[in-house]
Amino acid sequence: MLARVQLSISKTTLAALPVRQLPATAPLTPLLNDLSQLADLFVLLLNDYHLITATPIREALTFLIVHLPPTVRLILITLCDG
Known part of the structure; x- marks a missing residue:
């Protein structure tokens, strides 16, 4: 998906994303x-x-937020009962 959106995402990054045995922050x-x-x-x-x-996924997201480059905006979409 990222490669379709932005061609400059490296093949190294895309190759690391589906690996499940790595720490959740490894591909980030x-x-x-x-x-x-x-x-x-x-x-x-x-x-x-x-x-x-x-x-581990929540920790990875925290890592991502802390280290986001200034040109990146993160939007989280969630549902709430109530």
Whole structure:
């Protein structure tokens, strides 16, 4: 999906994304490096955040937020009962 949206996302980053035995933050460093090279504003949209219950994934998201390049905007979409 990222390769279709932005051709400058490296093959190294895309190759690391589906690996499940790595720490959840492992593929984020090359992804953040790729995103930091973008000159234009980039919006990263994460849908269904309410379904994420695993602590490693939440920690990875925190890592991502802390290290986001200034040209990247993160939008989290979640549902709330109530």
